[in-house]
Amino acid sequence: SQWGEENLxxxxxxxxxxxxxxxxxxxxxxxxxxxxxxxGRGPALIILIRSNEREKRSGRLRATLDxxxxxxxxxxxxxxxxxxxVYFCATxxxxxxxxxxxxxxxxxxLSVKP
Amino acid sequence: xxxxxxxPRNKVTVTGGNVTLSCRQTNSHNYMYWYRQDTGHGLRLxxxxxxxxxxxxxxxxxxxxxxxxTQEDFFLLLELASPSQTSLYFxxxxxxxxxxxxxxxxxxxxxxxx
Numbered sequence: 001s002q003w004g005e006e007n008l009x010x011x012x013x014x015x016x017x018x019x020x021x022x023x024x025x026x027x028x029x030x031x032x033x034x035x036x037x038x039x040g041r042g043p044a045l046i047i048l049i050r051s052n053e054r055e056k057r058s059g060r061l062r063a064t065l066d067x068x069x070x071x072x073x074x075x076x077x078x079x080x081x082x083x084x085x086v087y088f089c090a091t092x093x094x095x096x097x098x099x100x101x102x103x104x105x106x107x108x109x110l111s112v113k114p
Numbered sequence: 115x116x117x118x119x120x121x122p123r124n125k126v127t128v129t130g131g132n133v134t135l136s137c138r139q140t141n142s143h144n145y146m147y148w149y150r151q152d153t154g155h156g157l158r159l160x161x162x163x164x165x166x167x168x169x170x171x172x173x174x175x176x177x178x179x180x181x182x183x184t185q186e187d188f189f190l191l192l193e194l195a196s197p198s199q200t201s202l203y204f205x206x207x208x209x210x211x212x213x214x215x216x217x218x219x220x221x222x223x224x225x226x227x228x
Contacts (some may be wrong), residue, residue, distance in 0.1 A: 003223075019169060031214070031215060033216070033217075034217070039221075040221075041219050041221055041222070042118075042206070042219030042221055042222055043157070043217075043219050044218075045214075045216045045220065048214055048216070053190050088156060088157070090157075092215065097176060099170075100145050100164070100208060100215060101147075101159065101211055102159075102215065102217060103159075103164065103173075104149075104156045104157040104158075105156055106156040107156050111204070
């Protein structure tokens with residue numbers, strides 16, 4: 001999982017496999033963002049899940065949120081080589097739910113091999 | 115679609131040098147942010163602003179100044195650059211009216227301090 005001072009996590013899978021990345025946070029949050037960063041580019045939002053949702057789907061992406069354990073996950077179904085990227089979670093947890101400031105996890109480097 | 119541009123894309127300077135990184139967004143977003151990205155630390159917030167003339171301190175502000183001259187333009191200043199400031203810098207913007215709090219990132223500036 002990714003948070004705080006943890007080192008960048010790395011996952012390597014084969015094309016067609018499913019993968020889940022985890023994220024934990026420390027205090028109340030109103031929303032968990034998942035960003036994707038391709039090599040040489042800035043992060044881009046791919047899915048977000050609000051505190052009143054347990055699950056959110058977008059195409060092959062599925063995000064979950066468990067407010068009782070203060071954790072979120074991002075799953076990719078049938079991963080493809082083009083899913084290779086760094087994935088970050090971000091919350092507003094440290095700022096009392098202000099929303100306009102986010103704290104980012106350290107990221108998970110996902111490599112999908114043909 | 116949100117458009118955030120940064121210049122320069124790459125910069126090399128020497129210890130003690132003076133550097134200005136520029137960011138422009140063309141979507142009338144009120145919030146703008148400066149982050150640095152280092153391996154193992156993810157994205158860390160340096161400074162941010164919620165409008166022209168406003169400046170808020172982020173989580174890692176030491177050694178950095180910033181100025182928001184217009185709604186569109188946000189600058190990051192390193193007046194006495196040090197090797198510890200070698201990093202990848204990202205600018206981002208967001209619209210406080212959007213309940214998603216999505217941040218739109220620029221392509222990044224790679225700064226090397228020798």
